[in-house]
Amino acid sequence: MRTYLDFEKPVVELEAKLADMRRLAEESNVDVSAATTALENGIAKLRQEIFDNLTRWQRVLLSRHPDRPYTYDYIQLMCEEFIELHGDRQVRDDPAMIGGFAKLGGQGVMIIGQQKGRNTKQRQHRNFGMPNPEGYRKALRLMKLAEKFNRPIITLIDTPGAFPGLEAEERGQAEAIARNLKEMFMLKVPVICIIIGEGASGGALGIAIGDRVLMLENTWYSVISPENCSTILWRSWDYKEQAAEALKLTARDMKENGLIDGIVPEPLGGAHLDHAIMSQNLKKVIVETLDELSRLSAEDRINQRIDKFCAMGVFNE
Template identity: 55%
Template sequence: MSAQFSLPFESPVHKLESKLKELEAFSQEQDIDVSHEINNMKDKIEQTRNNIYANLTAWQKVQVARHPNRPYTMDYIESMTTDFVEIHGDRIHRDDRAIVGGFAKIDGQKVMIIGSQKGRDTKSNVETNFGCAHPEGYRKALRMMKLADKFNVPIVTLIDTKGAYAGLESEERHIAEAIAVNLRECFNIKVPIICVIIGEGGSGGALGIGIGNRILIMEHAYYSVISPEGCAAILWKDRAFSDQAAEALKITGKDLLKLKLADEIIPEPQGGAHADLQKASENLKLAILKNLEELNTMSAEEILQDRYNKFRVMGEFEGSVE
């Protein structure tokens, strides 16, 4: 992965990095030993980056979640699983590359892993439609889930999408119904389901593969009912207020934990998941295995009831329905 792309709020780090380069060049040119200064500078860079990443605002987290070097589903599948058998298509229309998945093993444990997929260049972005699935993507995901259910294989979903694709063909093939059916049918799946927001959790498009017994979120991922830009355009009449909208919408892992909509935040390596795929994968893998272990002790009945109860209590209001 190239390190060319940088986020605006990382500029203090980049300033220090260019100073470091100067220092190193100077040391070589003049043949003077400045290793002490260089080490100091490296520490300072590390510290500055950690400081920035420990205090990201909601809007900054959105930027990190959209970082072009951020690991995507296939990166995690490659680094965290073995024996991957990819499965294609919805058996009706086509193979939507915005949602990928198949059988895989995590530390020998069999899972069905399903996730959103984005691209890194023009060709792969066209292929994956920038991670925005059409109806056939959601139908493909459900087909994989039912397959896993039939053969008693637990399901892991990795979510990273701006949202379901808003387009004519999407509407003509009934995107709303495809998502809705997934929501309902996921409550009939008897194997454990673990959902992880690894990047962008874009509204209904994310929820379409987001019904599980556990909902985990990576430290710098976000999950929102509407994009901050969309919310700013509607409620502030101006996209320039996206940072305020991101704050108001309560979209970070910490917010979701507080609202009892997520179970756990998976820590990211220093400088975000894109800075160290191996470490990010390791953390993700540990979290999945730990939760699977807990869920694997439950009966099918308990799994169904657990999932129902989990979503049944979501929402806040005053008073009682009875």
């Protein structure tokens, strides 16, 4: 059953009326095609108006929609083949971070991303998409493997943050993320990073240093979530909407501030409404971007990557 968010209720009410009208027409054998067409047009116009004027907090809610495609969904829909690889070769495998060799658009790639779960059991298994240090070390191991075999790297980011537990800190969470940042700058193969849902803090940044950083239309990318920001500033989650506005965390905000390279449009209403179309749109963008990056030498890509991130936060007055 489809899940609706609060701001979609006006559309839901009209869709219910449309369904009633069609059912009544079938039962009474009355032609109401003109009325249903008018109502369909009204629904389409209202939906367009709502999604053209979403607040930042509403974009956050869309990024967390329970029906939204996750990393493994994109892998299945975009890739012709996928061989998942496990383990960091030090401690264990981290199910919150998945990755492996894949064939995308006829080209061999390494694809890595955070994975959430659909139900309670899956969420616990995937640790709600919050990787431990082993996850980031596994990701780096796979990146180095891709570099060895000259395969481009694609990372799909969707996490509320790295796991904040004491045991994760004891095993070097901060060091694992910091090492990824350092090593990703120097990778000789093309690297494309895409925020497909939530992009929170160092948990996202740990696999987000690339030649091109892209965001899906209804995603967010920030040093902190609106709820945690509200908790720090106001000692309450009640101000999360104000925090979201202040953080300027949407794809449009990130692009305007020069922190990402592009925005991938979603189907009207969100990526969760049509996984197949969203995956094909994303696949097209990835293939085009890989073609563009393949024309550059490894040295040029590394220099441009470093220059891009060093320029962030620098302003002339």
